[in-house]
Amino acid sequence: MLWLKSSLVAAAAWSMATAQQFDPEFTPTPIEYAVDTLARAPGCSLGDFWRLARTLSGQTEIYFPGETEFDEATTRWSNVGAPIANITVVPAVESDVMKVVRIANNCNIPFLAYNGRHGALTTLGQMEWGIAIDLRALSGVTISADGKTATVKGGTNSKVLIDALWAAGKQAVTGTCECVSYMGPALGGGHGWLQGHHGLIADQWVSAKIVTADGQQRTIDSSSDLWWAVKGAGHNFGIITSVTIKIFPIVETNWAITTLMYTGDKVQALYQAANNYLLKNGTQPVDLINWSYWMNIPPIDPTGPVIEFYIIQEGVTAVDTNYTAPFIALGPISVTNNTGSYRDVSAWVGISLDGPPCQKTGAANPRFPLYLEKYNPSAMGTLYQAFKEGTNSSSPFANSLFMFEGYSMQGVKAIDADSTAFAFREDNLLTAPLVQYTPGSAALDAQAKAFGNQLRDILHAGSGRSQKHTYVNYAYGDESKQEMYGHESWRASRLLTLKDKYDERRVFNFYAPAA
Template sequence: MRWLKSTLVAAASWSVASAQLLEQEDPDFTPTPIEYAVDTLSRAPGCNIADFWRLARQLSPGTEIRYPNTTEFDAATERWSNVGGGVPYVDISVAPETEQDVMKLVRIANNCNVPFLAYNGRHGAITTLGQMNWGISIDLKKLSGVSISGNGQTATVLGGTNSKVLIDHLWAAGKQAVTGTCECVSYMGPALGGGHGWLQGHHGLIADQFVSAKIVTADGQLRTVSSNSDLWWALKGAGHNFGIVTSVTIKIFPIVHTNWAITTLMYTGDKVEALYQAANDYLLQNGTQPVDIINWSYWMNIPPIDPTGPVVEFYIIQEGVTAVDTAYTAPFIALGPISVTNNTGTYKDVSSWVGISLDGPPCQKTGAANPRFPLYLPEYNPSAMAEVYEAFKEGTNSSSPFANSLFMFEGYSMQGVKAVDAASTAYAFREDNLLTAPLVQYTPGNAALDAQAQAFGNQLRNILHAGSGRSQKHIYLNYAYGDETKEEMYGHESWRSAKLLQLKDKYDSRRRFNFYGPAA
C-alpha cells in the first residue's frame, strides 16, 4: 500500500477520490502530511497539482507539515485570543526550515491561489485575521536565532525569533536592543507595526532599529530591502501588509545601565482622578517625561483587596538606579495608596515586575478571547479617567462575563521616538505620549457575546477619546480590534493613504497579505 500511495503522489494524481479508494482498500490508511496537503490544495479551482508537487519536493527535509486533528497541528495553530469570527482558520500548518522554503511555500500557494498567513507567536488578536478562513499557515518557529555582527553594532535576527531569545542573547554579550516588552511575543510581530519597548526613549521604536531586512514578497521573491528601497518606508509600521520577513539586521547598543528599579503602588478607584493628575504633573510633564522613567498601570478586579471595584496598580519604573528616586514617588505616596512595593534588579527583570514575562498571564494560551481597544493620547484627562473607571467597574462586576478584563495604560519615554521624522515611516503617531487599551477578556461562546464585548470595549475607548478633545482617533495597529479605519491605524494624512495604496499595488496587487489590518 505504501508503494501504491507513493506512486499516486509522485504521479501527482492524489485527490479526495484517491484517498477514499485507498481507505476502502486499507482501513488503517492515514494520509501523510504532504498527501493531506495535496488533497487540500486539489480543492482550489485551477490548481495544477503537478506544479505543486514539483515545488513541494524541493522543501528542505527539516520542514514540518502538520494537518488537523493532530496534537502537533493544534499546538502550532493555537492562539492567544479567540474572538468568534476573528480567528484565522488554516487547513495545513507548515514550519519551513529555511528562508528559501518560505519563498517556495509562497510560490506553491500562489500557484494554486490558496490563501496563506505567517504565524509567529500567535498573539495577533485583530479580528481581520478571521478573513483567513482556509489555506496554509507558514509557521516561522524554525527560523529562530541571533548573530552579532558589524563590530558589535548590529545583529541579524531571524524572523521567528521571540523577544526573550533576543534579549538573553544580546545581554550575554553585553548588548541591548529595543524589543517588545512582553517576553513571549515574537520580535518581528510588534516591529512590523512600529513596536514599543522599554528602551525607546533612548533609541526609538523597534522598527527604527532596522538596518536591512530580507523579506519574501507576494510574488514569492526573496528581497533584501534597506533605506534605498521604496518598500523600506512601508516595512516600518505597515509591514504586515507587504511580506514575510525572514531576517532583519538591527542596531544594537552597549549596556549602559545594569540596574533598574520599580515602585508599585496600589490604589482604590476613588483615587483615580488625583492619581492621573499627578502622573501628568510629575511624570509626563507635557510630553517631556525623563528618558529614564516609564509609567505604567493596570486596572483589574482583585476582590480580596477591594471587593467593591477594580484596583489600580500603578508602576513607576526607573533605569540606572537601585531605588526609584523619591522625587518621583513622593507625590504618589502622598495620595494614600493601599500598598507600596519596591523592587530592584536588572533590565531583564522589568517584564516580570509588570506581569508579562514568559510565565505571566499574557504568555498563556487558555482559549480565552482577549480583544483590545487601543487609543493613543497626548496626556491623561483626569475627569475622563474617573468616568471611564466607573464604566469599567460597571462592565466588569462579579456577575459580568468580562469580570477578568484588564485596562492597560502604557507611558513610555518618547524622546527617541520623536527624534525620528514621522514622514520617514509608515508608523504615523510619534507625537502621542500614552498608549491606552482596555483588554476585554472572556470565555468565547457565541456571536452575541462577541458583539457585547466589542460594544463594551468601544464604549471605554470612546470615553477616553471624547476626553482627549480630538476629532480623530490614533490607534496602535498591534493592539487594534479590527473595526478601526485605515486612517486611524496608519495616519490621517491623505498622502499616507495614497502612498500605501501605491506600494500595495506595486508589491501585492493580488492582496495576498491582507489579513492583518489591511492598509490598502
Template sequence: MRWLRSTLLAAATWSVASAQLPEQEDPDFTPTPAEFAVDTLSHAPGCGIGDFWRLAKDLSSGTEIRYPNSTEFDQAVERWSNVGAPSVTISVAPATEQDVVKLVRIANNCNIPFLAYNGRHGATTTLGQMTWGISIDLKKLSGVTIASNGQSATVLGGTNSKVVIDHLWANGKQTVTGTCECVSYMGPALGGGHGWLQGHHGLIADQWISAKIVTADGQLRTINSNSDLWWAVKGAGHNFGIVTSVTIKVYPVVKTNWAITTLMYTGDKVEALYQAANDHLLQNGSQPVEIINWSYWMNIPPIDPTGPVIEFYIIQEGVTAVDTAYTAPFIALGPISVTHNTGDYKAVSAWVGISLDGPPCQKTGAANPRFPLYLPQYNPSAMADVYAAFKEGTNSSSPFANSLFMFEGYSMQGVKAVNAASAAFAFRQDNLLTAALVQYTPGSAALDAQAKAFGNQLRNILHAGSGRTQKHTYVNYAYGDESKQELYGHESWRTSRLLQLKNKYDVSRRFNFYNPAA
C-alpha cells in the same frame, strides 16, 4: 473527485526529509482527515492534490507539515485570542528562508491563501477573514547573530523577543524590543513597536538597518533605506511580506541596574492619581528617558471586592531604587500598598507580569480583543468616567469580569527624535498608549458583539476626553474595526503612499488579513 492513496498523508506531523510522492490512484478510496485537508487546498484549475505534493517535495529537509485533528496541528495554530481568529487548513513550518519563498510560490500557483504565524499573539479580528489555507509557521527561523563590529545584529524572522534580549544581554548589548517576553521580535516591529528602551533609541522599527522580505510575488528581496518598500514595512509591514531576517542597531549596555516601585490604589483615587502622573511623570511629553510609567486596572476581589484596583508602576533605569522625587507624590495619595524591586533589564517584564510564565502570556482559549487609543496626556475627569464604566462592565456577574485596562506611558523622546515622515508609523507625537483588554470565554456571536460594544464604549470615553476629532490607534493592538486613517495616519499622503506601494508590491492583496492598509 479522485483521491490519491498515501500512507504518509495519514501522519499527523510529516517531515519533508522522508517524503515520497503518492504512487497509487484509487477513485474509491476514502480520504483520511489529513488527505482531506490537503485536497481542500486544490482550488485552482490544474492544481490538484498531487500537484501540491509535487511542489511541496522541493521543501528542504526539516520542514514540517501538520494536519488538523492532531495535537501537533492544534499546538501549531493555537492563538492567544480566540475571537475573529484565522482558520487554516494546514500548517507548514519551513526550515529555511528559501522554504518560505517556495511556500509563497506554491500558494500562488495553487491560488491558496496563506498567513505567516509567529508568536500567534495578533488579536485583530480582521484575521478572521482567513478561513482556509496555509499557515507558514516561522518558529524554525530563530536566532541572533551579533556582527563582528558589535554595532549591529541579525535577527531571524521567527525569533522570540526574549531570545533577542537574553542573547544580546549576555554579550553586553541591548536594543529596543517588545516589552512582553512571549511575543515575537518581528510582530511588534512590523507595526512600529514600543519597548522599554524607546526613550533612548526610538521604536523597534527605528533600529532596522536592512531586511530580507518575501513579497507577494514570491521574490526574496533585500531592502534598506534606498528601497521604496522600506518606508512601508516600518509601521504597516504586516501588509507587505514575510520578513525572514532583519539587521538592526545594537547598543552597549551602559546602565545595568533597574528599579520599580509598585503602588496599588482603590478606584476613588483615580483622578488624583492620573493628575499626578501628568504633573510628575509625563511632564507635557518630556518624560525623562530613564522613566517609564505603566498601570493596570483589574478586579482582585480579595484586595478590593467593591471594584477594580489600580496597579501603578514607576520604573527607572540606572538606579537600585526609584528616586523619591518621582515616588513621593504618589505615596502621598495613600495607596493600599507600596512595594519596591531592584534588578537588571531582564527583570522588568516580570515585574509588570508579562514574563514568559506570566498570566498574559498563556494561551488559555480566551478571547482577548483590545481597543487601543493614543493620547497626549491623561484627562483626570475622563479617567474617572471610564473607570466607572469599566467597573460597571466588569462586575462579578459579567462575562468580562477578568478584563484589564492597560495604560502604557513610555518615554517618547527617542521616538519623537525620528522624522515622522520616515516611516509608515504615524503617531510619534502621542505620549500615552491605552487599551482596554476585554477578556472572556468565547461563546456566541451575540457575546462577541457585546464585547465589541463594551470595548468601544471605553475607548470612546477616553477619546471624548482627549478633545480630539480624530482617533489615533496602535495597529498591533487593534480590534479590527478601526479605519485605515485611525491605524496608519490621517494625512492623505500617507494613505495615498500605502495604496501606491500596495498596488506595486501586492496587487492581488495576498497580504491582507492583518489590518489591511490599502
C-alpha cells in the same frame, strides 16, 4: 519523514475521493479533509501541490489537522476572529518561506505567516482556509564583528534576542512582552522599554530580507521604496525572514520599580499626579516609565477594580523619591519596591514568559487601543465607572484588564514622523482595554466589541481630538485605515501606491489591511 507523510496523505486523499463515490455517509479524517480542500484549490491539482512541496528542504515540517503538532502550531492567544488553516508549514531555512509563497500562489491558496500567534486582530478571521507559515524554526541572533549590529532571524522571539544580546554586553529596543516575536511588534512600529533612548523597534533596522507577494526574496534598506512601508505597515507587504538591526552597549545595568495599588476612588487624583510629576507635558525623563493596569482582584477590593500603578526607573537601585512621594501621598493600598536589571522589568509588570499574557488558555482577548497626549482625570473617572460596571462579578468580561503604557518618548519623537509608515510619534500614552472572555457566540462577540469601543470612546471624547490615533499591533479590526496608519491624505496614497506595486492581488491582507 516529510516525503513519507506526503505519500500517505496523498493516498489518504485518493481513498477519500474513492470512498465518497461508494459511501455517501463517508466521514473524512481531518487530514483527508485538509488535503482534499487544498487539492480543490482553483489553480492546483493534488499532484501539482505535492510536486511543488517537494522543492522544500528536507528539514521543513508539514502538519495537518488532527496532529498534536498542528494544534500546537495554530493555537492562538486570542480566540475571536481567528484564522483557519488546513495545513501548517514550519520552514527550516529562509529560502523555504519563498518556496511556500510560490506554492500558495501557483495554487491560488491563501496563506498567513506568524510566529508567537499573539495577534488578536479580528481581520485575521478573513482567512477561512489555506496554509499557515509558522516561522518559529527561523530563530537566532548573530552579532557583527564590530558589535554595532545584529542579524535577527524572522522567527526569533523577544526573550531570545534580549538574552543573546545581554550575554554579549549589548541591548536593543524589543517588545516588552517576553513571549511575543521580535518581528511582529516591529512591523507595526513597536514599543519597548528602551525607546526613550533609541526610538521604536523598527527605527533600529538597517536592512531586511523580505519575501514579497510574488514569491521573490528581496534585501531592502533605506534605498528601497518598501523601507518606509515595512516600518509601521509591514504586515501588509511581505514576510521578513531576517533583519539586521542597530545594537547598543549596556550603559545601565540597574533598574528599579515602585508598584502602588489603589482603590477606584483615587483614580482622578492618581492620573492628575501622573500628568504633573511624570508626563510633564510630554517631557517625561528618558530614564522613566509609567504603566498601570486596572483589574478585578476581589480579595483586595470586592467593590471594584483595583489600580496597579508602576513607576519604573533606569540606572538606579531604588526609584527616586521625588517621583514616588506624590503618589505615596495619595494613600495607596500598598507600596512595593523592587530592584534588578533590565531583564527583570517584564516580570515586574506580569508579562514575562510565565506571565498570563504568555499563556494560551482558549480565551478571547480583543483590545481597543487609543493613543493620547496626556491623561484627562475627569474622563478617567468616567472610564473607571464604565469599566467597573462592565466587568462586575456577573459579567462575562469580569477578567478583563485595562492597560495604560507611558514610555519615554524622546527617541521616538527624534525620528522624522514622515520617514516611516508609523504615524503617531507625537503621542505620549498608549491605552487599551483588553476585554477577556470565554468565546461562546456571535452575540457575545458583538457585546465584547460594543463594550471595548464604549471604553475607547470615553477616552477619545476626553482627549478633545476629532480623530482617533490607534496602534495597529493592538487593533481590534474595526478601526479605519486612517486611524491605524495616519490621517494625512499622502499616507494613504503612498500605501496604496506601494500595495499596488508589490501586492496587487492583496495576498497580505489579513492583518489590518492598509490599502
